[in-house]
Amino acid sequence: MPQKTDAPIEVTAFSWVPPFARGHVRDLRVRWALEEAGLDYRTRLISAIDRPADYYREQPFGQVPHYREGDVALFESGAIVLHIAEKDERLMPRDPVGRARAITWAVAALNSIEPGIMHLADIDLFCAGQEWARLRRPDAVRQVEGRLDRLAAALGDKPWLEERFTVGDLLMVEALRNLSPDRLAIPDVLTAYVARGEARPAFKAAMAAQMADFISDDAVQSEGVSA
Known part of the structure; x- marks a missing residue:
């Protein structure tokens, strides 16, 4: 599903990672589950180098992804994916x-x-x-x-x-x-x-969305941040 700024589901991801890590950061599996379930989401991008101090109150280890849906807040990609799976029989059988x-x-x-x-x-x-x-x-x-x-x-x-x-x-x-x-x-x-x-198709859509969210290495360096 295309990302929507007013979607009720928010996924926190990194705005930049080194090229070798792109396509492997674990918000990908959350995006994939959302795509399989046909659920809209929006992303909140944070720095992988200089994480916001208050982010550790949401994710104790400073990792991504973090997931928020109304009052529901989750960290750990496996827990998030299982939460999403419970919403849709295509991921979680009902029997x-x-x-x-x-x-x-x-x-x-x-x-x-x-x-x-x-x-x-x-x-x-x-x-x-x-x-x-x-x-x-x-x-x-x-x-x-x-x-x-x-x-x-x-x-x-x-x-x-x-x-x-x-x-x-x-x-x-x-x-x-x-x-x-x-x-x-x-x-x-x-x-x-x-x-x-x-x-x-859901995997391909998730991969494209993650890649689109990464800023370039040149942009990181122009901000004076060492990779």
């Missing part, structure tokens, strides 16, 4: 069994899959060359690849984790998008699974 499975996969994405992927990303992107990272990396790779193999086995030849796309798939695809095929072995079925998620 008890389907709902339980969707929630289970959503939590699995956040607890069993994403932490290992992000740990490996930290090693490769931010700690490369450090001795502890060199020693830790083989075990980190084995752990992630083991989880990916088990996930691939659970997915099998299905297009989605259950009978249809749910919030569980949204969060799982988002977690898997942080994988780098040049740094570890990714099962082909998971590569195809991520591609199906990224091909959804």
Whole structure:
């Protein structure tokens, strides 16, 4: 849905991040859920370098996204996405069994899959060359690849984790998008699974909206802020 300045839902996001992080900041998954549910929203953009002091009263860790809808205020992308999913059967099945499975996969994405992927990303992107990272990396790779193999086995030849796309798939695809095929072995079925998620019109709309909100590197530098 196009963003509307008078929309009742407000999503707080960063106005700028380095190019390598664009398309991976976690307000993307919130935008994607809103697009899947057909809900209008507006964005409040804050600096990733110099966060407003009062923002920590809304988000204790200073991260994005933050979500506000009337009196409802949420932080943590997983909690926000689950809140949005409850609004629409397209994301959260209404039958008890389907709902339980969707929630289970959503939590699995956040607890069993994403932490290992992000740990490996930290090693490769931010700690490369450090001795502890060199020693830790083989075990980190084995752990992630083991989880990916088990996930691939659970997915099998299905297009989605259950009978249809749910919030569980949204969060799982988002977690898997942080994988780098040049740094570890990714099962082909998971590569195809991520591609199906990224091909959804709602994902494309969310990605375009996030990219449109970022100001340029030149604009950041012209303000005298070092990236």
